[in-house]
Amino acid sequence: MLIVWSLQVAGIFQGDLINEGGWSLVFRFLVAALSPEISPDFLLLTLDATLKTLAYAVCGTFFSVAIGFVAGVLSSQVWWKSLGKVYKTPWLAIRATLAIPRAIHELIWGLFFINIFGLDPLVAVLAIAIPFGAMTAKVFSEILDETPREPLLALLNNGVPPLSAFVYTLIPQALPNLISYIFYRLECSIRSAAVLGIIGAGGLGYQIFLSLQSLRYEQVWTLMFALLFLSGCTDFLSGLLRQHLKLPNRSPTFSQRPTPEVAPSSHFSTLSLLCAVILLVFSFWYIKADFTKFWEPRTAERLVRVIQDVFPPQWIDLHQLLALSAQTLAMSILAMVGAAVGGILLSFPAARRNLEASRQFSIDNLISKIRIGITRFLLLVARAVPEPIWALIFLFVLFPGILPGAIALALHNLGIIGRLMAEVVENLDRRPLLSLKALGGSNSQVFLYGVLPATFPHFLAYILYRWEVCIRATVIVGLVGAGGLGRLLTEQLSSFDYKGLLTTLIVLIGLTFVIDLISGNLREALR
Structure with a gap:
C-alpha cells in the first residue's frame, strides 16, 4: 500500500512525466563520455x-x-x-x-x-x-x-x-x-x-x-x-x-x-x-x-x-508543509524500494565468494571474476556520483517533481547498499551451505534455504538504516528542483525567509525522528 501511495504521490498514474525534448541533451551528455576534457x-x-x-x-x-x-x-x-x-x-x-x-x-x-x-x-x-x-x-x-x-x-x-x-x-x-x-x-x-x-x-x-x-x-x-x-x-x-x-x-x-x-x-x-x-x-x-x-x-x-533572524519560527501554511512532508516521505519510500531491490540483486554477483570457487584457472572462474568486476564497478559508479548530480541528469528528461529525486536517491543508495550487502554474502558461514550441497541440494535450494535466510536479516537492517539517511538526503535533491521539503527550503533560502526556513527544518527533523524511531524498533526486533 505504501508503495502504491508513493507512486501516486509521484504522479506515475497521471502521465506527462517525460520531457521528450530532453533526450537530445541526454545523447550529448553520453557521447561526451567518449571525449572528456x-x-x-x-x-x-x-x-x-x-x-x-x-x-x-x-x-x-x-x-x-x-x-x-x-x-x-x-x-x-x-x-x-x-x-x-x-x-x-x-x-x-x-x-x-x-x-x-x-x-x-x-x-x-x-x-x-x-x-x-x-x-x-x-x-x-x-x-x-x-x-x-x-x-x-x-x-x-x-x-x-x-x-x-x-x-x-x-x-x-x-x-x-x-x-x-x-x-x-x-x-x-x-x-x-x-x-x-x-x-x-x-x-x-x-x-x-x-x-x-x-x-x-x-x-x-x-x-x-x-x-x-x-x-x-x-x-x-x-x-x-x-x-x-x-x-x-x-x-x-x-x-x-x-x-x-x-x-x-x-x-x-x-x-x-x-x-x-x-x-x-x-x-x-x-x-x-x-x-x-x-x-x-x-x-x-x-x-x-x-x-x-x-x-x-x-x-x-x-x-x-x-539567531535573531530565524527565531521564532513562523508557523504558517501548515497544509503546504504536510503536503510537502508527504512528498518527502513518498520520495524516500520509492528510493529505498528501488535501492533495496537493486542492491539485493547485485549483491550476490558482486560477492567474491561462491560455492564453486577454485584456485585453479578455468573459464568459469574467469567469467566469475569478470562478472564481479563489472558489478562492483557499477556499484562504485552509483554511489560515487552524489545524489544532486544524479538528480540534475535525470531532470534532462523528467519534469521537476519527486520522481527524478527518488530515482537519484535510489541509484546512489543502491551503490552503498549493494556494496554492504555483498560483504554480508562474503562473510557467510559456508559450512551449512556445504552441508546442504552434500545432502544433494541444488544451487537454487542452497540459495533459498541456506543463503537467503542467513543474509536477509542483515539486508533488512541495512535497508532500514539507509532509509533514515535517505530522509535527510531528500533535502539536497530538493535543492536542485526534485520536489519535497527540499524545494521549499530552496525557495525560503532564495527569499531570505529564515523564520520559515526554521519551521521547515523543524518539520523535517520531526519526520526524521519518526522514521528513526520506526526503523530503530524494527532493527531491534531483528537482533
Whole structure:
C-alpha cells in the first residue's frame, strides 16, 4: 500500500512525466563520455578539486571521530550503568541532543556556517564534522553497549574507578569496530565533500555543478572520472587496510567482533598510522582553513544576527508543509524500494565468494571474476556520483517533481547498499551451505534455504538504516528542483525567509525522528 501511495504521490498514474525534448541533451551528455576534457589547464583544475575534496573529507572525518568517540561513550547505556547511579535521564538527554545534528543534512549545516564564517574551507569541515560526529557517536555507543561486559564488571567489583575500568576493558574490545567504521565514514565524507561543492565550498562537486550548468559535458565527465577514481581508491585502500589489520567489516547498523586468529603485522600497523598522520597534516595544510574565526568578535555578531533572524519560527501554511512532508516521505519510500531491490540483486554477483570457487584457472572462474568486476564497478559508479548530480541528469528528461529525486536517491543508495550487502554474502558461514550441497541440494535450494535466510536479516537492517539517511538526503535533491521539503527550503533560502526556513527544518527533523524511531524498533526486533 505504501508503495502504491508513493507512486501516486509521484504522479506515475497521471502521465506527462517525460520531457521528450530532453533526450537530445541526454545523447550529448553520453557521447561526451567518449571525449572528456583533457587540456593541461583543466587537468590541473581537476587535480586541485580532487585534492580539495579529499582534504575536506579527511579533516571532517578527523573531527567527527573525535566528537563521536567522546559523545559515543557518554551516550552509551553501559557507561551510565558503570557509574552505579540512575542513568536513564542523562542518557536520554544526550541521545536526544545528538539526534538533532544527525537529523540535519550536512548541506544545511554548510548553508548555516556560510552565514557565520563566509566562504571559508572551515565551512565544509564543520558541515561534515558535526552531523557525522553525531552519527559516529550513535554507532560507537551501540558498539559499546553490545560489547561483552564481564571484564568491566570484574574491575568495577574490585573497586576500580569507572573511567579506568572503561579504558582497560570495553574501549580495547570496541576499538577495532570503531576503526573499521572510520573507513566507512571516510568514504561517506568524500561523497559529502562533493555535495558541499554545490553551495560554493569548492572541490569536485562545485566544478561538476558549474560544468553542468554551462552544458560543458566533456568537462563534467573528466570531473566525474576523477570522483570515481578518488572513491575507488578510497574503497580499495580501506578494504586493504581492514584486511591487513584484521579488522571486522564495516557495518553502520550492527557491531561485529573481530576475528583474532592472526595478529596484524606491527610494522604494517606503524606504517599505516604514519601514512594516516601524513595525510591528515597534508589535508589541513592544503585547505588552509582559518580556525581563528572561532574567536573573532565578528563571528559572534553574525551568530547572534542569524539567531535573531530565524527565531521564532513562523508557523504558517501548515497544509503546504504536510503536503510537502508527504512528498518527502513518498520520495524516500520509492528510493529505498528501488535501492533495496537493486542492491539485493547485485549483491550476490558482486560477492567474491561462491560455492564453486577454485584456485585453479578455468573459464568459469574467469567469467566469475569478470562478472564481479563489472558489478562492483557499477556499484562504485552509483554511489560515487552524489545524489544532486544524479538528480540534475535525470531532470534532462523528467519534469521537476519527486520522481527524478527518488530515482537519484535510489541509484546512489543502491551503490552503498549493494556494496554492504555483498560483504554480508562474503562473510557467510559456508559450512551449512556445504552441508546442504552434500545432502544433494541444488544451487537454487542452497540459495533459498541456506543463503537467503542467513543474509536477509542483515539486508533488512541495512535497508532500514539507509532509509533514515535517505530522509535527510531528500533535502539536497530538493535543492536542485526534485520536489519535497527540499524545494521549499530552496525557495525560503532564495527569499531570505529564515523564520520559515526554521519551521521547515523543524518539520523535517520531526519526520526524521519518526522514521528513526520506526526503523530503530524494527532493527531491534531483528537482533
